[in-house]
Amino acid sequence: MVITNGIAPTSAPSTVGTPTISPPPPITDPLPYVSLKTGLCYDVRMRYHAKIVTNAYDYTDPHPEDPRRVYRIYKALAEAGLVDMKGASGAEHIGGKLMQHIPAREATKEEVTLVHEIKHWDFIERTASMTQDELVEETDNGDSVYFNNESWFCAKLSCGGVIDTCKAVVRGDVKNAIAVVRPPGHHAEPYKPAGFCMFNNVAVASRVILKEFPEQVKKILILDWDIHHGNGTQRAFYNDPNVLYISLHRYDNGKFYPGGTFGNYDKVGEGPGEGRNVNIPWPCGGMGDGDYIYAFQRTVMPIAEEFGPDLVILSSGFDAAPGDELGECFVSPAAYGHMTHMLKSLAHGKLAVVLEGGYNLDSIATSALGVTKVLIGDAPIPLTNVYARPEAVQTVDKVSRTQARFWKCMKIGHMIHDLPEAPAVERLQDIIRRYQASQLFAHFSMTKLPIFRDRISRSFEDQVLCTPGFQSAKTVVVIVHDPPDVWTEPDPVTGQISLHDTFVMDAEIKYIQWAHQKGYGVVDINAPAVFTDQEDEGYNVQAALQDLCLYVWDNYLDLSDARNFVFVGVGEACGGHVYLLGHREVRERVRAAIAFAGAKTVFPIVPIMDEFITDWYYKNSLVLTSSNHPMWEQSNGGKNPRKKYGNVQKTEYETMNELLIGKYSDVIAFAEEDIEESSSEEEDAGPDRKRLKNDGSSDEGLVDGVIPTSAAIM
Template structure:
């Protein structure tokens, strides 16, 4: 096999009787997992911990659950043997260049390495017919001319004598990853595989795809592991019609796909790729198609679709596993997509998915045909799976008209099926603004007309991206009673600083209730921690104060004088906010559950969803996806301050979710300020800041009351001109 980092490692097959038999496997990287052999009945409790590669001890000490990576050079053996411009872009360099970039960035070394294996024919039969499997199996002995003749029976496909074993390995690698995640051996992971899979159907290869890796994995997860709800997120630029066809009648799989469509003029040019195709029979509502009817979609368009379509449905669906058909031809510079999403966008998409299913996310490579962009997108996706903070999202935060039309249409098509979308009464719309009007349908693999950016310019952009933000750890400014908690090892316990006379006088004006010594000690710790966050010594932190309203005011002023140009404060509960901070142009205040605010008192930078009902689970989740996150992504803060008042009212799970998701718009720069030193909550939030997955699924979905849903809708409509990601329609 050869190649950098490859070697021969023993692997053990754990049998139901508890005996072991020793074999060997060639795999890349420095570690392997002891996983059950295909077709065997395993005892899950016998599966040992995964061995760590170089750097994994450090990664585990930093807190996030282990992340797996699967890559095997055997999957690079397949290549095009004849002249075919349509298929030429799908070559082995897609894997080798990507893996080289992961190693160069030190990301592959931080992952637990799982060995790839070939799927059994029984496993292929979870999705594909025996007759089709036999056809592909027969390619191993065919001549080049016979392979070419067979390929012509399908759409945009080529075959090679190694196609069958490589395609089996792509499936087997995906199943290895799913097994490792679902048995708890790792928390999440990525499989770098080819051939890709999401176009392949029960009886046919299609669009470079031979066997449907992700669809087989979903069936495997249901049948072998007993899962009842699997979410498939397909962000490849082409519609995964093969995956959709497998599950269109199945309510146990929620399939989401965005794809270049252009009113059925872009490959695969299918009517069933449009927004109003929502599944059949018991599966109605479980197929979600977001058609892109124009090229040039940017970061704001992608994130808006996640916030306003995917995330509400996924929270309501409450998956037990998330499978990502990770096609990066939707990234900037790719000749297939002609889109403008930059690599860090995929880090944000991954971050938005990680709170689902207890973080059990498996990303499986699909398309991606600009080698530099593909490699960088994979790096940033894997970096996020490892628990690192995401880079700031670049570009204009306003979604374009065409993407808003798609969002509006999809929400209208799915409102009858999902309670989380019923608060909007906007119907579907189809306007001439989204029609191409230029005739010829682009072909899969063909160089699209209109790609004007030169490769050299794009490469310069990608390679000049800022380096990944360092995982600088978090700080804690809390009472000493937290010493008994299970906290991240790298956490910094703040000792505090001496409070200046001016700061002490400010505190006394704001708070006269707490004892002076206690208050000043807490204030000293808070100021020291905030200074470390503002100067980059730590990334985030948690502080406890006996008078949280006063501490919030001090922290906001310190943030402004300490260099934060835009400061987002999410205050939960009834908190006293000084008048001079409410309309400060550099501070955006989002008050959830505070005192009711009249429409006349509302302002661009002070948004209030008042009343105790605002913190009830259904209302809060609706506010999170519809209001809080869109405003945060529109504002682009330098620092986020989350303040929990004594009457906060949020479930601990909701506070953790808020903490996890708000790290995206701010690249992880965050301070959590609590009044009640609830020790279990402090522990949970510390791990949330470190990137550990939520300890449970989100549970049964609870809808917001009609009154609260209307209040949120009104707020979003009032402020959508100020904060463009609040928009969900063109009307």
């Protein structure tokens, strides 16, 4: 019989009675990578670098870059059984089946000065022989960095440990590695220490590897997920096409440490290094697993794969972990594991993880454990939160648009050519508003309300429409709204939209229909989301809308015969009518102020007239928010907002159109109840009420919180 690879062909006769044949021994190790261990660089002597105690606060509130940081991570790895634990006190016990010790040694001047200026090296060297007073003075004068006489030794040990960790990975002594070192490095600039960092460990190691392994390592990816931007690392390779630096960090519009604009998404490298720098700058704290995984899947991994590194070095701060007082984010050990898992797929698995920041001792221990388990080969823990917040989606979109100039994978779905000049191009917003105007004219005979003020007329051209003769209507409904929602499915490759698959959703037309059927007058104010007129750039839309609402009130509404006004705001435009209600005496005639806030801003009334306006607004308003409005998040305490925001209600709807349609009956009932009530009272009250109106028509007639209408004190 014929045996192939030790497996009998299906057509073979019964093997009963034939001798057993063993498969041939493998010629080479079938899985050389798996059989290697994960390296661990740890040296208890790195704890010697510590802040000199100068006052009692140093005991009660220790410096965040605490010497215990490295020990706590080592202890967590030992307690999890990843390293041999004989008291968990020092490096001599590292070993065992899973991890291999990489000894730390002092980096040399030759190595460090591949990145840092000699005067920088000389300065750190001098700290070893400074007096206590000199050390304290240098600490006070420095950029968030402290020194003692051991700082020099520890900085060299930390840097040398990282160099040898990377070398062990490149040589294949270990399959990958983690360096649990301090002081950290990524804020250290080529010319000065900063942000708890003395030598830029990762930058120095990258330079050494490129120099000593020119054949094996031509390109290095440095991925930095410390919550702070690695300004020093970015600077070191800003002109270098062979080192791709990708950083995810809090930016907060340049206000988060290290501050300034160097960490913004538009900093892409320069000269030959242009396109080799990717910043993913979060606009705020509170970022979590879903946000980081989204950024990894959308931007980090596609760019990293297109770059094709020979080695990946991870600047791994754990200050985005929950409980870190500096980072204020929520990246779980599970998410750190998943991101590590993705990075392992690059560069044949050659990944060196290097500790940077992270200041909550419990959080850094559990986070580092999550990373190390995945390095060794464990599967990442399943994620429970994979939902990216709008802030993350918007940031990642800006990054991928910017990087589309340099990476094919980022071009997909983005329009990368420049728009032709006007009149060959027009905003859809303007086209839609013209269409709306024509519809409102066709169905309700609505026409333009003239606006005679320079600034307003330019910005709000065609934006205010009214029904004919609204000035003599008894009831007028004033609708102040954002442009309608447009929903589309862009072409996934070109990013173009097909008009056939694009829908304009304008549910507020139902409210105009209602007013029309009731015989009410209607004034419709459209607030453009972005000014289309270039001259108006810089003039805040909200301020312009507030001006416009006051203008329409002073010049039309207040002078009209109407006894009842109902205000309906939609979206951010609610800011216009809420502003008006606080700035003019409207209580006698405004029966209801309805704000469809959705997930957008809920505006407080500003009590310019008198303090009673807040109570009045609370009683006569209905502010409808979507179920996902940030004000209902647990982190905000889940409490009801204060009265100045009006009668705020949480609804079960998510989108503005669902809200407008879903709450239609409730809103109409709320508005009509007040209109009817005031009408019947008007008949009862007869002349009295008229007198009040005549008195109240001038602002001076209403002082000291005298509220003239029964509607206001119901």
